[in-house]
Amino acid sequence: MNKVKISAKNIDVFYGDKQALFDVSMDMYEKEVTALIGPSGCGKSTFLRCINRMNDVIDICSVKGNVSIDGHDIYDKSIRVESLRENVGMVFQKPNPFPKSIYENIAYGPRIHGMANSKTDIDEIVENSLQKAALFDEVKDRLHQPGTGLSGGQQQRLCIARAISVNPEIILMDEPCSALDPIATAKIEELMNELKKEFTIIIVTHSMQQAARVSTKTGFFHLGKLIEVDSTETIFSNPGNQKTQDYITGRFG
Amino acid sequence: MFDVSANLKKRLKSERRFQILCITAISFALIFVLILFLNIFSSGYSAFYKTTIAIEVDYSQVIEDTSQFATMSDDEINKLDLFRFSKKSIYSLFPDIEDRKEKKLLIRIFSIEYEDEIKQFLIKNKENINKIETVYLTASDDVDQVRKGNYPRDLPEERRRIKDIQLEYYDILENNGRVKYVFNIPFLTRGDSREPELAGVGGSIVGSFLTIITVLILSFPIGILAAVYLQEFARSNRFTDFIEININNLAAVPSIVFGLLGLGIILNVFGLPRSTPLVGGIVLSLMTLPTIIIATRASLRAVPPSIREGALAVGATKMQAVMHHVVPLAMPGALTGTIIGLAQALGETAPLLLIGMVAFVVDVPSSPLDASASLPVQVYLWAESAERGYVEKTSATIMLLLGFLILLNLAAVLIRRKFETKW
Ligand SMILES: Nc1ncnc2c1ncn2[C@@H]1O[C@H](COP(=O)(O)OP(=O)(O)OP(=O)(O)O)[C@@H](O)[C@H]1O
Numbered sequence: 001m002n003k004v005k006i007s008a009k010n011i012d013v014f015y016g017d018k019q020a021l022f023d024v025s026m027d028m029y030e031k032e033v034t035a036l037i038g039p040s041g042c043g044k045s046t047f048l049r050c051i052n053r054m055n056d057v058i059d060i061c062s063v064k065g066n067v068s069i070d071g072h073d074i075y076d077k078s079i080r081v082e083s084l085r086e087n088v089g090m091v092f093q094k095p096n097p098f099p100k101s102i103y104e105n106i107a108y109g110p111r112i113h114g115m116a117n118s119k120t121d122i123d124e125i126v127e128n129s130l131q132k133a134a135l136f137d138e139v140k141d142r143l144h145q146p147g148t149g150l151s152g153g154q155q156q157r158l159c160i161a162r163a164i165s166v167n168p169e170i171i172l173m174d175e176p177c178s179a180l181d182p183i184a185t186a187k188i189e190e191l192m193n194e195l196k197k198e199f200t201i202i203i204v205t206h207s208m209q210q211a212a213r214v215s216t217k218t219g220f221f222h223l224g225k226l227i228e229v230d231s232t233e234t235i236f237s238n239p240g241n242q243k244t245q246d247y248i249t250g251r252f253g
Numbered sequence: 254m255f256d257v258s259a260n261l262k263k264r265l266k267s268e269r270r271f272q273i274l275c276i277t278a279i280s281f282a283l284i285f286v287l288i289l290f291l292n293i294f295s296s297g298y299s300a301f302y303k304t305t306i307a308i309e310v311d312y313s314q315v316i317e318d319t320s321q322f323a324t325m326s327d328d329e330i331n332k333l334d335l336f337r338f339s340k341k342s343i344y345s346l347f348p349d350i351e352d353r354k355e356k357k358l359l360i361r362i363f364s365i366e367y368e369d370e371i372k373q374f375l376i377k378n379k380e381n382i383n384k385i386e387t388v389y390l391t392a393s394d395d396v397d398q399v400r401k402g403n404y405p406r407d408l409p410e411e412r413r414r415i416k417d418i419q420l421e422y423y424d425i426l427e428n429n430g431r432v433k434y435v436f437n438i439p440f441l442t443r444g445d446s447r448e449p450e451l452a453g454v455g456g457s458i459v460g461s462f463l464t465i466i467t468v469l470i471l472s473f474p475i476g477i478l479a480a481v482y483l484q485e486f487a488r489s490n491r492f493t494d495f496i497e498i499n500i501n502n503l504a505a506v507p508s509i510v511f512g513l514l515g516l517g518i519i520l521n522v523f524g525l526p527r528s529t530p531l532v533g534g535i536v537l538s539l540m541t542l543p544t545i546i547i548a549t550r551a552s553l554r555a556v557p558p559s560i561r562e563g564a565l566a567v568g569a570t571k572m573q574a575v576m577h578h579v580v581p582l583a584m585p586g587a588l589t590g591t592i593i594g595l596a597q598a599l600g601e602t603a604p605l606l607l608i609g610m611v612a613f614v615v616d617v618p619s620s621p622l623d624a625s626a627s628l629p630v631q632v633y634l635w636a637e638s639a640e641r642g643y644v645e646k647t648s649a650t651i652m653l654l655l656g657f658l659i660l661l662n663l664a665a666v667l668i669r670r671k672f673e674t675k676w
């Protein structure tokens with residue numbers, strides 16, 4: 001059993017007066033894929049965004065409770081979100097490459113963090129990240145063409161490469177395949193199996209098959225509450241809660 | 254099954270009526286624009302030409318050996334008193350005239366700067382002046398207007414400014430091939446003048462240019478920074494709402510109010526020099542700022558939030574996300590807004606009247622601290638003058654102003670086309 005990487009305790013999230021998460025506690029383990037499933041609007045994205053504090057960006061959003069990574073409270077005052085996000089990368093639902101060249105998309109993060117100074121260092125990071133995202137061979141001849149000119153699946157892998165470029169330990173993925181066709185989806189799932197050797201991955205997905213295919217653990221959310229979290233196998237074959245059962249058998253969703 | 258029902262017929266009919274109405278509206282707009290342009294063009298284009306009359310000047314009467322002019326400096330030549338000599342040169346066109354009054358009338362068919370023109374010819378060609386040179390002198394406004402056909406010759410003499418005898422002189426000169434109709438370069442390079450044939454828009458072109466540059470330097474950075482702060486950084490609360498409402502109000506304030514503000518504060522309290530492009534630029538900046546801020550905010554808002562999130566998610570600070578990614582994407586919109594703001598400022602008259610940019614300025618300004626006119630104010634000034642020469646110059650100035658405005662708007666369109674980003 002891997003060690004606990006992320007530990008969320010008693011998380012309440014409010015958008016203004018409206019509470020979106022209720023007392024969520026969940027541990028996520030190192031070098032595993034943890035899937036978050038649940039019906040639309042149940043707070044999966046909200047929970048995911050607590051882990052890299054993307055919720056800070058939303059004025060009306062407030063987070064209570066405690067999230068720690070490797071035992072450090074990430075909501076502590078001494079933590080700068082910038083260095084937190086350097087360690088916790090994120091891939092969004094819709095591919096959002098910068099409207100710049102493929103190269104610049106990946107070089108951006110390392111540059112602002114001062115991780116590489118010479119051009120050769122950056123070239124190396126760019127190539128490495130693209131390799132890890134299984135995109136290098138497809139784009140090596142057009143590194144200086146706009147990233148927005150790639151296909152949807154390629155763009156999403158570019159975004160994964162961008163997240164990898166700053167050498168994070170954790171990658172958060174919010175429905176990374178929802179805008180992609182089955183072939184591109186299969187590629188990304190394959191990629192996740194590769195990436196989990198190196199990174200801790202949390203993925204939000206609407207596809208139960210996807211959760212079953214890629215994840216080791218699965219958490220089921222419903223109306224802002226974490227109903228159940230267990231090994232993926234258990235959740236899909238022998239869930240402990242009736243609601244989970246109903247959801248995975250498609251009785252609501 | 255596919256019969257056209259009465260109801261459908263009715264709907265089709267009303268559709269056709271609607272289209273006809275729309276086309277009529279567009280045609281009206283186009284016709285008005287066309288009439289405006291035609292009217293201005295037909296009365297203004299002649300200002301770009303002027304009438305000149307050739308006279309023979311015997312420079313050897315100034316200095317026997319004309320090669321000596323080459324050794325004189327421009328200043329020295331300018332100091333020469335050539336008044337009588339110039340008059341004599343003109344008299345030599347009609348050596349038979351004895352009567353003093355008639356001589357005076359002959360002189361009056363030329364612009365009053367004939368002495369200067371004879372000098373300037375000398376300065377320009379001092380290296381190789383022949384004994385006798387043919388010099389083209391600018392004709393007076395009256396003669397110029399006769400040449401352009403703007404002046405009715407068949408009025409009784411006492412109702413004309415130009416006398417019969419002058420017309421006679423002119424006809425003789427014309428028949429001798431001495432009259433030449435040339436492009437009026439001084440119109441574009443000189444400042445204003447009390448003599449319509451000598452007045453130019455050079456001063457107001459430069460004045461307008463300096464004013465617009467001042468506006469650009471002041472309002473572009475302030476406008477962009479304010480917009481970026483309000484849109485990207487400021488939390489929305491009562492105070493920012495208040496600022497927002499006031500910026501929108503500012504955009505709707507009649508421009509003359511800004512003129513009053515300029516007069517009251519910039520001139521009277523801070524004591525900056527009146528009638529100058531600097532003050533004009535400051536006042537017009539107040540007007541341009543809201544335009545720039547509103548346009549920039551709109552284009553910042555149009556940048557998809559996913560771009561900001563993408564940058565934040567790799568650990569960029571808020572400022573980095575905004576400056577590296579959002580602002581560059583919003584720049585075309587901001588520039589377009591700026592150019593449109595500048596175009597407004599270029600055509601603005603009322604506030605400039607209040608800060609004294611209506612002064613009669615002969616010199617072309619060389620810095621934003623020199624008194625100066627501007628194109629729209631020049632139009633205002635000349636439109637009030639009765640002489641025919643000013644009428645055509647008013648239209649010509651409007652032509653130039655419209656030309657500059659069209660150029661600016663074209664630039665805005667080109668920038669928008671060129672940098673339009675797709676994501
Ligand atoms: N920026 C926001 N402002 C206000 N309310 C929000 C905001 N974002 C989310 N919410 C609310 O919080 C709740 C949880 O939203 P969240 O996006 O986390 O759901 P989700 O599980 O990711 O749904 P989906 O599967 O559709 O993406 C929803 O009721 C939503 O309306």
Ligand SMILES: [Mg+2]
Nearest residue numbers: 044045046174
């Ligand atoms: Mg979501």
